[in-house]
Amino acid sequence: MTPGLPSDISNRVILDHADVGLALVRDRRLVYANAGLARMTGGPREALPRQSLADLFAEEDRCAIQACLDDPETHLAQTDGGDSGPATFRLCRCDHAAPMHVWLRMVPMANEADGAAPVPRDTSRASDILLVTLIEATQAVEMKRALRDSEARYRGLFENALEGIYQTTPEGHYVTANPALARIYGFDSPEELIAARTDIARQTYADPKARQRFIALMESAGVVENFEAQIHRKDGSVIWITENARCVRDQDGTVQFFEGTVQDITERRQANADLRLMAKVLNSVHEGIVIIDRDGLVWGANEAYQRMTGHDAADLLARPARLTTPELHEPNFEETVLAHVDQHGLWIGEAWAPRRKAAPFPMEMSVTAVRDRTGALTHYVAACTDITKRKRDEEHIRFQANYDMLTHLPNRYLIMDRLEQAILKAQRDGTRVCVLFLDLDRFKNINDSYGHAAGDEVLKLVARRLRQVVRMSDTVGRLAGDEFIIVLTEVSDGDVGGQVAEKITEVLSEAFQVLDAELFCLPSIGITYYPDQAETVETLLRNADIAMYHAKHSGNDRYLTFSSDMAQRSVELMNLETDLRHAVNREELELHYQPKVGGDGRTVVGCEALIRWRHPRLGLVSPGDFIPLAEESGLIIPIGRWTLAEACRQFMEWRRHGISPPSISVNVSVRQFNDSQFLDNVRDVLDGTGMPAGCLDLEITESVMMGDVERAVSALNTLKAMGVTLSIDDFGTGYSSLNYLKTFPIDTLKIDQTFVRDVEHDTKDAAIIATIVSLAKNLGFQVVAEGVESREQMDFLRSNDCSLFQGFWVSRPLPATDFSIFLKNSAAPAPKS
Ligand SMILES: Nc1nc2c(ncn2[C@@H]2O[C@@H]3COP(=O)(O)O[C@H]4[C@@H](O)[C@H](n5cnc6c(=O)[nH]c(N)nc65)O[C@@H]4COP(=O)(O)O[C@H]3[C@H]2O)c(=O)[nH]1
Helix, strand or coil, rough: CCCCCHHHHHHHHHHCCCEEEEEECCCCCEEEEEEEHHHHHHHHHCCCCCCEEEEEECHHHHHHHHHHCCHHHHHHHHCCCHHCCCCCEECCCCCCCCEEEEEEEEEEECCCCCCCCCCCCCCCCCCCCCECCCCEHHHHHHHHHHEEEEEEHHHHHHHHCCCCEEEECCCCEEEECCCCHHHHCCCCCCHHHCCCEEHHHHHHHHHHHHHHHHHHHHHHCCEEEEEEEEEEHHHHHEEEEEEEEEEECCCCCCCCEEEEEEECCCHHHHHHHHHHHHHHHHCCCCECCCCCCECCEEECCCCHHHHHHCCHHHHHHHCCCCCCCCCHHCCCHHHHHHHHEEEEEEEEEEEEECCCCEEEEEEEEEEEEEEECCCCCCEEEEEEEHHHHHHHHHHHHHHHHHCCCCCCCCCCCHHHHHHHHHHHHHHHHHCCCEEEEEECCCHHHHHHHHHHHHHHHHHHHHHHHHHCCCCCCCCEEEEEEEEEEEEEEEEECHHHHHHHHHHHHHHHHHCCEEEEEEECCCEEEEEEEEEECCCCHHHHHHHHHHHHHCCCCCCCCEEEEEEEEHHHHHHHHHHHHHHHHHHCCCCCCEEEEEEEECCCCCEEEEEEEEEEEEEEEEEEEEEEHHHHHHHHCCCCCHHHHHHHHHHHHHHHHHCCCCCCCCCCEECCHHHHHHHHCHHHHHHHHHHHHCCCHHEEEEEEEEHHHHHHHHHHHHHHHHHHHHEEEEEEECCCCCCCCCCCHHHCCCCCCEEEEEHHHCCCCCHHHHHHHHHHHHHHHHHEEEECCCCCCCCCHHHHHHHCCCEEHHHHCCCCCCEEEHHHHHHHHHHCCCCCC
C-alpha cells in the first residue's frame, strides 16, 4: 500500500497503470483484468471479466493455456523456452491486428475466506485463484527470430561455401570445418576431418616452406596472410591451395585459435600453367598468330606476328584488326574472308599483309573460328606465314623454267609457248607468223680459243643486238648453245623474214669487243612461215632449223627460206654424218695429192694432201661435202689425225722409193688447230713415221687468227720450233687483220683461187694478186697461187712475180699410186733432208 493514499485508490492506480497485463482467474475465467490487459487485447476492459483466459489467445496456443491453468507449476515450467528464454504465447487482438507475443506467469493465490484478499501460495489447488501476469514479448520474439534467421543464413553460407572454412585450436587442430574444407582435403565430412585431429602445420603441407610460413603465421599479430601451397589430401594425393589465414589472440596476446579459408586452385594453377605454356608455344612458332574477337578487335598476337607486321602488342591489342592490305585486294576482301569463316569455320588462302613503315608482304593465311559451348562464335584465329621468300623462289623458278639464265631471253619452253600463242592469234587474224632459226658460225672457235667466259659474253651481246632489230611484240629466244629463235608476229606479205635476217646479219657483222679482243661471229639463219610452210610449232622450228642448216652449208648464203626439198637434203646430210662417224674405222677415207710446181710449170716443189671419202653407196665424196659436216660434229679431230698420219706415212713411202717431193702440205682445220692435243699429235706423227719435220707443211686458214691470237702464235711458234713449215691457205678471203702477218711465223701465202679464176679479165683480182705477191715478198714469204687452170693464168701470175703454182693446169689431185707415177715422170728438185 502507498503511504498517504487510500488503499483502494493506490492499488487501482498501480494495477491500471502497470505496463503488464494482470488478471485473476478462477475456474479458467477471468475475474479481474487490469487496464494493461485491456490495452494488450485492444478491447474494452468491461468485456474481459468472465471471459475464458484461453479464449484470449490464438487458437494454436489455447490447449497449452488450458494445461497451464490446470497445472501451472508443471506446464508453465514445460513451456519455458529453456536457454532461449521463457515460453511465449500469442495473445489475440480485438482489432484483428497481428497477435501479440507475451510471456505468461501464473501464481496460485490462496482464497481461504470470502472477502479476504488472496495471497500467493506455493502449490495450487483446484479452488485457487490464479494471478496471471502477461508481459509483452513481441520485440524479444522478433529479435530472437532475427537472430535465428541470421544464424541460419551464416550457417548456410558456412555449409554451402565453395571455399573451405576452418578454425583450429591454438595447437592447430581443427575444431570447426565446413563441408568444402573436408572435400578439399579428401574427407567424407567435416566431422571426420575434425576427428582426424590433423595438425595443419605439421601434416598437411607438402612443401616445408609453406609449413614454415604457417608456423611464422602462428606468431604473427593477427594479420590475414595469404599464401599458396601444396598440401596432402587424406588419400595422399597432392593439390594446390590458396589459403587466407590469421591467428586470433586475446588481449593478453595468448593465441586463441587460428581461422582461415582454403581454396583448391589445382585446376586454376594447371590452367595457368597451360596458358603460360600455350603462350610460350605461340611465341615460339614461326607463324604469326593473331586472335580477333567477334567485334573485330585484336585480342592477342604472338611475337612472330608482331615481328612480321612491325607492330608491337600495344599497337595491336584491343584495336580493330587489319589483317590485309585493302589496296591490294578486291573491295571488302577481309569482310568476305571472315564471313566465309563464320559459315564454314575455315578460310585458307594467300593475301597481302600490311607492314609498318614498309611495303606489304605476301602471306599464306588460314583463319579459323573459335566457338563457345553453345556454338556461338567468340573469336577468329588467323595464322599467317610470310611467303615473300617462297614467292621470290617461285618467281625465280618460273624465270628459270621460262628464261635462259645467260641471256635472259625466253628459253625453248617459253619460245614454244609464245609460238603456239602466235599461231593461234594468226589463225584468228588471218595473218602469218615468221620463225627465224639462227646459229652462230664457228662459235665453238671462240669458246675453244678464248674460253667459255668470252663465249658467254658474245652470246649476251648477240642477244642484245637481236632484240634491237625486232619489235617489242616479237620474241627473241635462245634455244641452246649458239642457237637463237626469232618469232615475228602479224607478218604481212612479202619477204619479211629475209629483211629481218638482213638486219640481223648487219648488226652481227660488227665486231664484238670481248676481253680486249675484237671477235667476229656471223650467223646462219633459216626462215620459215606459218601457215605457208608449216602449221605446228614443232614443224615450224624443224623447218627453220633445216633452212638454217642449208644456209650454213651453202657457203654463200647467210640466210635461206625453207623449201620442201631442203628437208630431203637434210635427211641425206644427217645420214651422211652418221656414215662419216664410221668412215675412219671402215677405212673409207683416202688421200689424193696435188702437185705444187715451180715457175717452169714442171718442177714439183711439193704436194698438197687432199682428203676423199670413198662412200660405199655414194662413191667418192669430195671434202667440200663432208669437211663442214666433220667440223660441225667434231669428227674433224679424228679425221685430221688420220690425214696427218696418212700423209706422212705416204711421204715416207715415196721417200723410201726415192720419189718423194721436197715437201707435203696437209690442211689443218681451225677446230683441229685449237684442239689441245694437236701439237702432241703432230709430234707423235713425226716421231712415229720418221718424217723429217722440214718436209711437212701445215696449211691453216686465216680464221685461226680470229680466235685467241696469243695462243695461236704460241702454237705456231711451237710448230716452227719442231721444224714444220706453215702456209696460210685461201689467203685474202678471211676477215682478220693483216697485222697477224708480222706476228705469225709464216712461210707461205696461198692466194685463193677465187682471185686467180678471172685474173686475166678482172683488173681488181689482178691488183689484189699483185698486192699480195708484193706484200709476201716484202715480208719474206713464199707465194703459191692456187687453182691455176690455164697457161694464161700462169703466165700472168709469173709476170706478177709469183713463181709457185698449184692447179688443174699442172695436175688434178691424184690418188697415191697415180701421183707416184706423176712424180716419176716429173722433174723434181732434190728433196729436203
Ligand atoms: N676449180 C679448181 N679447183 C682446184 C684447182 N686446183 C685445185 N683445186 C681444188 O682446190 C682445193 C684446194 O684445196 P684447199 O683450198 O685447201 O681447200 C680444201 C680444204 O680446205 C678442204 N680439205 C681437203 N682436204 C682436207 C683435209 O685433209 N683436211 C682438211 N681440214 N681440209 C681439207 O677441202 C677443200 C676442198 O678440197 P678439194 O675439193 O680437194 O679441192 C681442192 C682442189 O681439188 C683448179 O685448178 N681449179
